[in-house]
Amino acid sequence: xxxxxxxxxxxxxxxxxxxxxxxxxxxxxxxxxxxxxxxxxxxxxxxxxxxxxxxxxxxxxxxxxxxxxxxxxxxxxxxxxxxxxxxxxxxxxxxxxxxxxxxxxxxxxxxxxxxxxxxxxxxxxxxxxxxxxxxxxxxxxxxxxxxxxxxxxxxxxxxxxxxxxxxxxxxxxxxxxxxxxxxxxxxxxxxxxxxxxxxxxxxxxxxxxxxxxxxxxxxxxxxxxxxxxxxxxxxxxxxxxxxxxxxxxxxxxxxxxxxxxxxxxxxxxxxxxxxxxxxxxxxxxxxxxxxxxxxxxxxxxxxxxxxxxxxxxxxxxxxxxxxxxxxx
Amino acid sequence: xxxxxxxxxxxxxxxxxxxxxxxxxxxxxxxxxxxxxxxxxxxxxxxxxxxxxxxxxxxxxxxxxxxxxxxxxxxxxxxxxxxxxxxxxxxxxxxxxxxxxxxxxxxxxxxxxxxxxxxxxxxxxxxxxxxxxxxxxxxxxxxxxxxxxxxxxxxxxxxxxxxxxxxxxxxxxxxxxxxxxxxxxxxxxxxxxxxxxxxxxxxxxxxxxxxxxxxxxxxxxxxxxxxxxxxxxxxxxxxxxxxxxxxxxxxxxxxxxxxxxxxxxxxxxxxxxxxxxxxxxxxxxxxxxxxxxxxxxxxxxxxxxxxxxxxxxxxxxxxxxxxxxxxxxxxxxxxxxxxxxxxxxxxxxxxxxxxxx
Numbered sequence: 001x002x003x004x005x006x007x008x009x010x011x012x013x014x015x016x017x018x019x020x021x022x023x024x025x026x027x028x029x030x031x032x033x034x035x036x037x038x039x040x041x042x043x044x045x046x047x048x049x050x051x052x053x054x055x056x057x058x059x060x061x062x063x064x065x066x067x068x069x070x071x072x073x074x075x076x077x078x079x080x081x082x083x084x085x086x087x088x089x090x091x092x093x094x095x096x097x098x099x100x101x102x103x104x105x106x107x108x109x110x111x112x113x114x115x116x117x118x119x120x121x122x123x124x125x126x127x128x129x130x131x132x133x134x135x136x137x138x139x140x141x142x143x144x145x146x147x148x149x150x151x152x153x154x155x156x157x158x159x160x161x162x163x164x165x166x167x168x169x170x171x172x173x174x175x176x177x178x179x180x181x182x183x184x185x186x187x188x189x190x191x192x193x194x195x196x197x198x199x200x201x202x203x204x205x206x207x208x209x210x211x212x213x214x215x216x217x218x219x220x221x222x223x224x225x226x227x228x229x230x231x232x233x234x235x236x237x238x239x240x241x242x243x244x245x246x247x248x249x250x251x252x253x254x255x256x257x258x259x260x261x262x263x264x265x266x267x268x269x270x271x272x273x274x275x276x277x278x279x280x281x282x283x284x285x286x287x288x289x290x291x292x293x294x295x296x297x298x299x300x301x302x303x304x305x306x307x308x309x310x311x312x313x314x315x316x317x318x319x320x321x322x323x324x325x326x327x328x
Numbered sequence: 329x330x331x332x333x334x335x336x337x338x339x340x341x342x343x344x345x346x347x348x349x350x351x352x353x354x355x356x357x358x359x360x361x362x363x364x365x366x367x368x369x370x371x372x373x374x375x376x377x378x379x380x381x382x383x384x385x386x387x388x389x390x391x392x393x394x395x396x397x398x399x400x401x402x403x404x405x406x407x408x409x410x411x412x413x414x415x416x417x418x419x420x421x422x423x424x425x426x427x428x429x430x431x432x433x434x435x436x437x438x439x440x441x442x443x444x445x446x447x448x449x450x451x452x453x454x455x456x457x458x459x460x461x462x463x464x465x466x467x468x469x470x471x472x473x474x475x476x477x478x479x480x481x482x483x484x485x486x487x488x489x490x491x492x493x494x495x496x497x498x499x500x501x502x503x504x505x506x507x508x509x510x511x512x513x514x515x516x517x518x519x520x521x522x523x524x525x526x527x528x529x530x531x532x533x534x535x536x537x538x539x540x541x542x543x544x545x546x547x548x549x550x551x552x553x554x555x556x557x558x559x560x561x562x563x564x565x566x567x568x569x570x571x572x573x574x575x576x577x578x579x580x581x582x583x584x585x586x587x588x589x590x591x592x593x594x595x596x597x598x599x600x601x602x603x604x605x606x607x608x609x610x611x612x613x614x615x616x617x618x619x620x621x622x623x624x625x626x627x628x629x630x631x632x633x634x635x636x637x638x639x640x641x642x643x644x645x646x647x648x649x650x651x652x653x654x655x656x657x658x659x660x661x662x663x664x665x666x667x668x669x670x671x672x673x674x675x676x677x678x679x680x681x682x683x684x685x
Contacts, residue, residue, distance in 0.1 A: 040522040155613045156385075185384035185549065187610045190593035194609060212523055215552075215595025219602050238599045256527035258556035260594050261672045263575065266534065267556065269527035273492050 001069070002206040003052065003091075003174055004028040008066035010047050010230075012277075013059060019277040021047045023230040024066070026304075029174065029206040034197075036209045036221035036238070038253075042274055044230035045210045049176045052208075053093050054083045071173070089119050092167035094196075096179035098159035102151040108135075108162055109147035115169040134165040138195060157188035161195065168199055174206045181216065193220060214257055218242060223310075226250050229275050229285035232304065236311040246313035246322045248290050284315070292317050336411035338543055339373040339396075339429075339511060344405035346391050350618060363618045365391040367567035369405075370644070373511065378537065378544040380558030380575075382551055382590070386614055387564040389547045393515040396545060397431045398422070409511075427457050430509040434516035436496035440488040446499055447484040450474070453506045460507050473502040476539075478532060494525035498532065505536065513545045518553065530557060551594050555579050563587045566625045567617055569644060573659030581656040583647060583666040586626050592671040606671065624664065632665045640664065 010022035022044040029035045039045040050056040052068055054075065068075040070091065075083065095101040103111055112134055113127030122130070128147065135143035138161040140154075151159055160180065167175055180196065181189040197220055200207050211217060217224060217238065224241050226234040226249065234247035245251040255268035272289040275281055281288055287297040296316055304312040307322070315321060347362035366388040373379050383389045394400035396407060398414065406413045414425050433439035440449055450470045454461045461469045471481035477498040488496055497517060504512050514533070518526045530553065536542060548554050554561060555575055562572040563586065571584035582588045589608040596605070610629045615621055624642050627633040647666035650658040657668040 040524060157613055185614075186551070186593045187384065187589060188613065189595075190607060190609055191611075193595075194607075213595065214523070214597040218597045218599040219595045221599075242597065242599050253523055254597065256524055257597060258527075258530070258552040260552045260555060260579065260591065260596055263555065267527040267531055269531055270524040271528075273494065273525070274522070 001028050002031050002033075002071065003208075004067075004069040005048065005052060006067040006069065008048060008051060008068065009064040010044070010051055010056065011062050011064050013062065014278075017278045020280060021061075021230050021277055022051070023280075025227070025230070025232055027225045027232065027235070029208055031173065031206055032200070032204040034200070034207045034209060034220055034222045036211060036217040036224045037227060038211060038214065038217055038224055039227035040212055040274055042229075042277060043227040045227050046178055047230075048227075049093070049178055049208060049210055053091065053176060054087055055093070085119075088115060088172070089170045090172050091174040091176065092170070092172045094160075094163050094167045094175065094177040094180045096182050098156070098163045098183075099151060101163060102159065104151055107148050107150055108154070112147075112162070112166055112169060115166065119170055130169075134169055135162070137168075137199075138162070138165045140165075156184055157192060160184060160188075160192050164192070164196060164199070168203070171203055172205065174208070175200070176208045176210070178210045179212070180209070182211070182213070189216075196220075214253065226253075229280050230277065231285065231314065232312075233286065233314045234312065235304070236307070240308070240311060244322055246307050246311065246318040247315045248292050248317075248321055249286050251321060251324075252289075252291075292320065336408065337372040338375050338410060339545075340406075340408040340411075341372070341392075341396075342370045342406050342408070344369040344392065344395060344407065345403045346388070346395060346400060347403045361618055363616075364567050364620055365617055366395070366402075367617075367620065369564075369567075369569055371562055371569065371572065373543050373545060375510070375543055376537070376541050377560065378546055378558045380554035380561040381545065381547045381564055381569075382549060382554050382561060383564030384549060384590075384614060386566075386617060388567040388617070389564050390515050392564075393431065393513045393545065393547050396511075396513050397429055398426055399431075423457070427460070427507045428509045429511045429513065430504040430507060432497075432500050432504045432512060432514040432517045435520055436493055436500055437520070439500055440496060442488055445485050445487055446470075446474070446491075449488070449499060450502045450506055453503065457507055469506070470502075473505055476505065476536070477502045478528075492525075493521050494528060497521060497529050501529075501532065501536070505540070508540070509542070511543045511545065513547070515547045516549070517546075519548065519550065526553070533557065551579075551591060563590065566614060566620060568625065568662070570626065570663070571659070571661045572644070573661075574656075577656045577659040579672055580670065581659075581668050582671065583650070583657055583659070583661040583668050584626075584663045585630050585632055585665075587661075588669050588671050589629075596672075608671070624662070626663075632663075634665070636664050 005027050008022055008025045012019040012021055025048050037045045109128050109131040112131035116122040116127040116130050132143050132147050181192050221238045223237050225232045228249050234250045252270040270289055275285055283298045283300055284302050287293040302314045302316050304314045305318055307313050346366040347364050349359045350361040351357040352360045381389050395402050402415055407415055409425050447470050450473055451466045454466050474481045479498055518529050546557055558575055560574055561578045562569040565586050571587045589610045592608040612629050615628055621628050623639050624637040627637040642662040642664050644660050644662040646658050647661050
């Protein structure tokens with residue numbers, strides 16, 4: 001297994017109290033595999049990724065438990081220096097907002113080349129040649145001329161390609177993409193996702209795709225982990241989950257999105273709001289919003305039940321949920 | 329109403345243009361060009377109807393919204409409300425019209441004043457239009473509005489930061505409703521919200537439309553949401569509407585290549601579809617509105633473009649090849665080589681599969 005996150009816990013200590021952002025997350029990605037982590041804002045999907053990458057703000061963040069096994073070694077036991085060698089070279093991250101992730105006063109070529117200077121000890125000139133090569137690889141037209149340009153001179157889609165080029169520069173084994181296309185228009189989003197999927201195949205990388213868009217997930221993922229209030233509530237191969245979700249939250253999400261191919265009547269809406277991470281409800285965190293909630297949900301925390309060999313659901317009533325969905 | 333045919337439509341927009349001048353020089357400003365944000369838009373809106381306008385960023389859809397509510401003066405063209413051109417009105421007459429066309433903004437975080445209570449925010453329109461609610465009656469009215477949009481009327485003295493994004497958007501909607509308008513222009517009203525909250529707000533907009541006989545101009549980039557809420561749809565590209573029609577006509581029988589590409593690019597939440605769905609991937613980016621291509625403005629990214637497209641601007645009308653046939657393909661489309669193409673897979677027939685576990 002390329003990456004395995006085991007029982008990860010992350011807290012943020014703030015003036016108003018302790019926010020429990022990640023509460024025992026388990027997931028794994030293999031080489032060439034795409035895991036989609038799906039969740040709304042505040043579900044802990046980005047915080048988990050930041051912990052894996054080692055770019056969590058500590059403090060106020062604090063990893064209070066768990067293991068992050070990368071190629072069999074626990075990254076949390078690494079010293080910062082060792083960690084730095086992994087970051088960028090072995091695993092890399094693509095951020096949502098390319099404009100604020102790129103340095104506005106350094107040319108794109110220098111930013112791309114920096115990877116080779118720092119990690120591979122190349123000379124500037126060699127590094128620049130490498131940068132041009134990378135830009136061509138992500139299909140930026142006239143790369144040789146544009147390598148001296150600054151981020152603001154590129155369009156949103158091109159900037160995101162440069163981010164991808166930067167992440168792929170040292171051919172890492174794992175890529176974490178945090179909402180890589182959310183800020184882009186649909187036609188550009190399709191270009192960028194296409195490129196990412198192609199490069200992933202080419203280099204046989206593991207990909208963790210963090211998103212809230214069920215459409216993007218259906219397009220590219222092999223398996224999904226659905227997060228809610230810092231926990232994984234359902235995990236399954238992509239085909240199963242869309243056919244018959246085994247958790248009421250996943251089910252609600254799938255039913256609440258309007259479809260392109262159907263006009264549809266009134267949308268199903270999950271009532272209420274996601275919980276405040278400082279006051280997560282007792283029992284199952286989803287219980288105040290759940291149409292199936294019973295007394296047991298308010299007192300006991302559901303473990304991740306095994307639905308299938310490769311499927312899990314953190315709901316006491318996953319059987320009913322599954323039956324309910326396959327009926328209609 | 330028997331003479332509905334002779335009555336002017338609620339809102340009719342014709343030849344709407346907005347150019348923002350580009351100038352050079354500090355003291356002697358010389359106009360060197362113009363950003364053609366909106367470059368000739370026509371549409372109409374009837375009572376109780378929802379017109380969806382979709383397009384990518386920079387296509388001018390938000391500028392259209394701003395002109396409809398008079399936040400931006402058009403360079404050219406007319407916006408007729410019940411037959412009267414509001415771009416020529418001023419003073420009292422303009423104020424009266426503006427009462428009837430209200431706006432809901434995209435970002436619920438920046439469109440509410442953080443120093444005002446919810447009651448003051450929703451009640452502020454009454455300061456400008458005191459005839460709608462006499463002073464003593466306002467508090468009750470505001471509480472009624474809070475109730476209508478699904479918020480607790482007791483929250484009237486709270487501040488915006490005490491609410492979540494979805495709740496704030498409800499406050500924005502309540503403010504839009506305060507003056508009992510006939511038309512609401514909603515510019516991306518749900519795109520800043522989480523998926524599970526989006527559905528709540530869309531359902532609210534649906535319910536309010538029926539309750540208050542509202543007409544919506546619904547502007548968004550999310551094609552699925554626009555389909556859900558709209559009766560008619562206009563697709564914008566670089567300052568113009570390139571295709572318009574009923575929702576079925578646009579989504580199931582698109583004839584303009586841009587619409588087809590746009591629809592095929594939308595990720596569908598169905599992993600089965602990824603194998604047998606045709607994707608049209610457009611190359612390049614939208615050209616700058618300061619430098620619009622000659623002829624058809626989509627030609628630089630179009631796979632069908634020929635010499636004619638460079639020379640001749642295609643008009644928004646029913647294309648010649650569909651003019652004689654009846655049916656959903658016969659709707660306005662601004663393309664010289666329009667042809668029907670189904671890009672969204674039609675609804676699958678129910679599979680006769682027995683109960684799985």
